Amino acid sequence: MxxxxxxxTRENEEVYTYEIAGAGGIRATFMNxxxxxxxxxxxxxxxxxxxxxxxxxxxxxxxxNDLYFGCCVAxxxxxxxxxxxxxxxxxxxxxxxDGENNLHxxxxxxxxxxxxxxxxxxxxxxxxYDKKDMDMGxxxxxxxxxxxxxxxxxxxxxxxxxxSDQDTIFNPTNHSYFNLAxxxxxxxxxxxxxxNASRFTExxxxxxxxxxxxxxxxxPLDFTKEKPMAPEVDDTYEQLALAKGYDHNFALDITxxxxxxxxxxxxxxxxxxxxxxTDLPGxxxxxxxxxxxNVVGKGGFLYQPRYGVCFETQYYPNAINIPSFSQPVAKAGxxxxxxxxxxxxxx
Ligand code: BGC
Numbered sequence: 597m598x599x600x601x602x603x604x605t606r607e608n609e610e611v612y613t614y615e616i617a618g619a620g621g622i623r624a625t626f627m628n629x630x631x632x633x634x635x636x637x638x639x640x641x642x643x644x645x646x647x648x649x650x651x652x653x654x655x656x657x658x659x660x661n662d663l664y665f666g667c668c669v670a671x672x673x674x675x676x677x678x679x680x681x682x683x684x685x686x687x688x689x690x691x692x693x694d695g696e697n698n699l700h701x702x703x704x705x706x707x708x709x710x711x712x713x714x715x716x717x718x719x720x721x722x723x724x725y726d727k728k729d730m731d732m733g734x735x736x737x738x739x740x741x742x743x744x745x746x747x748x749x750x751x752x753x754x755x756x757x758x759x760s761d762q763d764t765i766f767n768p769t770n771h772s773y774f775n776l777a778x779x780x781x782x783x784x785x786x787x788x789x790x791x792n793a794s795r796f797t798e799x800x801x802x803x804x805x806x807x808x809x810x811x812x813x814x815x816p817l818d819f820t821k822e823k824p825m826a827p828e829v830d831d832t833y834e835q836l837a838l839a840k841g842y843d844h845n846f847a848l849d850i851t852x853x854x855x856x857x858x859x860x861x862x863x864x865x866x867x868x869x870x871x872x873x874t875d876l877p878g879x880x881x882x883x884x885x886x887x888x889x890n891v892v893g894k895g896g897f898l899y900q901p902r903y904g905v906c907f908e909t910q911y912y913p914n915a916i917n918i919p920s921f922s923q924p925v926a927k928a929g930x931x932x933x934x935x936x937x938x939x940x941x942x943x
Pocket of ligand 1: 660663664674803843844870880882886
């Protein structure tokens with residue numbers, strides 16, 4: 597484990613980076629600002645290592661990280677329609693930071709604040725955040741814990757836990773952008789995606805699920821057989837055009853509560869392959885349509901739209917407003933846990 601001072605926030609808090617390593621050969625760097633994943637170094641089939649997640653060159657860029665590079669998004673990932681929800685008969689108003697909707701918990705999210713480092717080992721790090729009642733508009737004093745572990749099997753395992761003193765929303769996700777050819781290799785669209793989902797959630801023009809599920813069959817969102825994103829990403833299919841490319845929640849064909857294979861990404865050139873496992877019912881495939889042109893990335897490399905792809909495990913977006921969807925609710929006094937695993941190997 598290697599800890600380094602990177603700089604200070606605008607409020608003069610110290611920001612440290614922590615590098616950990618797994619016995620299988622992968623390495624990762626995190627920082628206490630946002631419990632953010634800054635780098636993830638993975639070998640290719642010849643043993644050549646590359647950092648395969650997008651990130652900024654400068655610490656200051658993370659203070660206005662509207663792309664959510666490397667973010668640990670909590671308490672709620674993705675959108676809540678009209679930035680409003682009702683729980684136990686009470687209506688809560690959230691920030692409208694995405695048109696009329698709430699995105700990734702609002703304009704002052706936990707991924708842009710300092711977390712406590714509760715524990716750090718050679719291959720694992722645990723961050724905690726004590727969220728106060730009504731912070732960001734969400735009820736409950738909640739202790740949020742996230743542990744990142746690099747296992748001997750070259751997995752990045754993320755264990756989340758939320759314990760609140762009131763019923764509240766708990767739907768954390770990781771917003772890392774992956775590019776298995778390397779963060780500085782260009783478009784990710786030729787890499788092959790497979791998703792264990794025969795349906796996705798229909799969205800309105802604001803990318804908020806309507807409550808309907810659509811069969812992927814015959815649509816560009818059919819990833820039940822591995823395929824590259826490039827050929828259909830700009831297809832005129834309405835659901836795709838509305839989102840300006842892949843930016844959809846897939847209704848996974850898995851059993852909620854059981855850690856199961858949800859998706860994979862494969863780069864035939866380097867041989868790097870990533871599998872995604874979750875115990876949640878949904879996953880957002882987001883291919884970076886909104887990456888701003890010429891974002892200054894690590895090493896000064898300039899990122900463009902679609903240079904990385906996110907696999908955000910989650911409850912279906914806006915589920916709190918759609919009773920037929922599984923509810924992203926943590927009950928008062930009951931610790932709610934969820935796990936995501938990104939597993940790396942070569943093929
Ligand atoms: C959303 C995108 C949004 C992005 C922000 C994704 O989770 O689905 O619509 O633009 O986060 O970087």
